[in-house]
Amino acid sequence: MSKRTVLVLLALAAAAALCAAQDTSLALEKIVVTATRIAGTILASPDHITVVSGDELAGALSAAEALEGAAGVSVSENGTAGSVQSLSIRGSTAAQVLVLVDGIRLNDGRQGGADLSVLPVGNIERIEIVRGGSSALYGADAMGGVVNIITKDKAEDRFRLSLINGSYLPRDAVKVAEALPSAIEETVSASAMDLLDTQKLSAALSTELGQVDLVASGSFTRAANGFAWYDSQYVGDYRRRVNADLLGGDLTASLGLPLGEGRLRLRGQVSYQEIGAPGIISTNVDPDYGALFSTDAGQQQTLFQAALSYSTPRFLSQALTLDSKLFYKYSRLSYQNPDPLGALEVAVDDSHQLHTLGLEASQAQSALDFLRLVYGGNFLVENVFSTAIGEKSRISGGLFLESPFYLSSWLTLTPMLRYDLSSDFPGSLTYKLAAVASLSETISLKASAARSYRAPTLNDLFWPNDGFVAGNPDLRPESGYNAELGITALAEGLQLNFFAFVRYVQDGIQWAYTTIYQPVNIGEALYPGFEADLELTILKGLRISAGYTFLYSFVLNSSGTDYKLADEIRAGYAPIHSLDAGLVLEIGRTRAGIKAQYVGQRYSGVEGEFGTTSLDPYLVLNAQYRRAFGERWSITLEGRNLLNQVYQSLDGYPMPLLSFWVGAELTL
Numbered sequence: 001m002s003k004r005t006v007l008v009l010l011a012l013a014a015a016a017a018l019c020a021a022q023d024t025s026l027a028l029e030k031i032v033v034t035a036t037r038i039a040g041t042i043l044a045s046p047d048h049i050t051v052v053s054g055d056e057l058a059g060a061l062s063a064a065e066a067l068e069g070a071a072g073v074s075v076s077e078n079g080t081a082g083s084v085q086s087l088s089i090r091g092s093t094a095a096q097v098l099v100l101v102d103g104i105r106l107n108d109g110r111q112g113g114a115d116l117s118v119l120p121v122g123n124i125e126r127i128e129i130v131r132g133g134s135s136a137l138y139g140a141d142a143m144g145g146v147v148n149i150i151t152k153d154k155a156e157d158r159f160r161l162s163l164i165n166g167s168y169l170p171r172d173a174v175k176v177a178e179a180l181p182s183a184i185e186e187t188v189s190a191s192a193m194d195l196l197d198t199q200k201l202s203a204a205l206s207t208e209l210g211q212v213d214l215v216a217s218g219s220f221t222r223a224a225n226g227f228a229w230y231d232s233q234y235v236g237d238y239r240r241r242v243n244a245d246l247l248g249g250d251l252t253a254s255l256g257l258p259l260g261e262g263r264l265r266l267r268g269q270v271s272y273q274e275i276g277a278p279g280i281i282s283t284n285v286d287p288d289y290g291a292l293f294s295t296d297a298g299q300q301q302t303l304f305q306a307a308l309s310y311s312t313p314r315f316l317s318q319a320l321t322l323d324s325k326l327f328y329k330y331s332r333l334s335y336q337n338p339d340p341l342g343a344l345e346v347a348v349d350d351s352h353q354l355h356t357l358g359l360e361a362s363q364a365q366s367a368l369d370f371l372r373l374v375y376g377g378n379f380l381v382e383n384v385f386s387t388a389i390g391e392k393s394r395i396s397g398g399l400f401l402e403s404p405f406y407l408s409s410w411l412t413l414t415p416m417l418r419y420d421l422s423s424d425f426p427g428s429l430t431y432k433l434a435a436v437a438s439l440s441e442t443i444s445l446k447a448s449a450a451r452s453y454r455a456p457t458l459n460d461l462f463w464p465n466d467g468f469v470a471g472n473p474d475l476r477p478e479s480g481y482n483a484e485l486g487i488t489a490l491a492e493g494l495q496l497n498f499f500a501f502v503r504y505v506q507d508g509i510q511w512a513y514t515t516i517y518q519p520v521n522i523g524e525a526l527y528p529g530f531e532a533d534l535e536l537t538i539l540k541g542l543r544i545s546a547g548y549t550f551l552y553s554f555v556l557n558s559s560g561t562d563y564k565l566a567d568e569i570r571a572g573y574a575p576i577h578s579l580d581a582g583l584v585l586e587i588g589r590t591r592a593g594i595k596a597q598y599v600g601q602r603y604s605g606v607e608g609e610f611g612t613t614s615l616d617p618y619l620v621l622n623a624q625y626r627r628a629f630g631e632r633w634s635i636t637l638e639g640r641n642l643l644n645q646v647y648q649s650l651d652g653y654p655m656p657l658l659s660f661w662v663g664a665e666l667t668l
Helices: 003-020 194-196 460-463
Strands: 050-052 073-077 085-089 097-101 124-131 145-149 158-168 173-179 185-186 198-209 212-223 229-230 237-240 246-259 262-276 299-313 322-340 346-365 371-388 390-404 412-423 425-438 443-454 479-489 496-506 509-513 517-521 523-541 542-551 556-558 577-587 588-599 617-629 633-640 646-651 658-668
Touching: 073 646, 085 097, 158 194, 246 299, 443 496
Parallel strands: 097 145, 173 237
Antiparallel strands: 050 124, 073 085, 124 145, 158 198, 158 658, 173 185, 198 212, 212 246, 229 237, 246 262, 262 299, 299 322, 322 346, 346 371, 371 390, 390 412, 412 425, 425 443, 443 479, 479 496, 496 523, 509 517, 523 542, 523 556, 542 577, 577 588, 588 617, 617 633, 633 658
């Protein structure tokens, strides 16, 4: 991306901010709950907060698509529909971002990071993104931030049916069939079936059954994911992605009803997917590790989860609230690879089952005008039955206390404190101090400092040594410290944020090549930076958005080697520059938008270490057109990667070139 392009996009954001300065009317604020566990406005809540509405998910195949481009947030993908989609906030790893669904953890103790591809989008009401360490409220894993996906609870008395088709441009391409013992290449002619590569059928029902609100959704997806991309590294020609197919579906249902002065809710989800596992795009056979990939591997994913929650604004007294959740989750991942990969040259047939049972409860007490107490805790039992790591279990829990002090009509100081215990690691004390100063009715100054932590996953600790990959039982828990200072402006048609931050990570865990590929404590890393984002309605129906993140990463110690700041050794997947800009125009029943995203150069691991590669920067341009016909019908047309950019989000996993998506929706 040229410097001229960057300057043009920054100038667009600056000009928009100057225009917005002329509008001082007060906005109708969105209510958020994630930053402090109690309902509050964006201006009154500490931290840099972004809210993504359910309308912004229209036409999306996954929740991750709506989060791409949010300042400080990056989405890593292993490819197309059905592949793993994970989040990073301010340079964090995916395991350092806590993902919640209605306040319930999606992360688990076996693999750590949450996969957003398993979440259905049909019943999402909004997504709240809170940047910065939040272990003082949520416990382990919330080192980089928290993403809370809030689903629809209230019935809207309607039924929706939608169908989406994804197309890739047919082209002749090389098909690499195997890497055993060497790559077999053949040219495959262009096929019109590429125009019917992906289909997703979705249905959603929202209705009232007496006093009961029923909200249900389901979807079925079929994808060949057989796109072609230009492989300059191994083939020197267009190459077709093989063994990346997807077949699966999901069903989600929620029942809500009033109980006393509160609300009782039962929510469940079940999903199943069969997915090809294409692996990395190498065609090599390494003399030490054997063949590096196979086109015969596949996996099946099963997920079932159920949650019973009850919340009430008055519990036993007028000044006491209650929010409680009881939940159970079962997941199963089966992976088969009949080809003898790795130095041991053994076929793989693994199965990993996880049972999770959890309980959470919190209360808010507001007996005094200047003081409010929020306290609670959680208890979590995780049992893993795995053919790879054996039978493992982890029992954990914690207690937290939060006390906002309303020092004046314009200043709030909020200390937070939490202590967590785990069956396999020492206890951890985390804390946070946040302040919000209301400079005017539309502007708030925010500051916070916090300590967070994350325990190694069971895979990190116990993955068996196959000569290529192995766990590390000597891992230590990660510790993180962060501070930020920023300003939020919110008025009619305007939201503007600017935050400077610094993150310090000690004993950070990262998979890297040593003698084999295994997780290691990289020691110390420092992440200073700043981020800015803007949403502005210029005219009625015309809205622009822009975001920019500047992030420096300094690895100070890795694998026993000390570095200085002057050495400028970069951490993995932490680009210095990230930029996005968008434009949306709505006229009557027509909505059209265009969005650009730029991600700068980054490394697949610690810069300069064995196995680390440099990933080129990329610029992706997407456009969408949506047209409603009456109250019932609508169509959506979308072009993705309009610049036909060859790029990788994760090393070894190519992303599609230009693709087109057509969708139709019926509402009754």
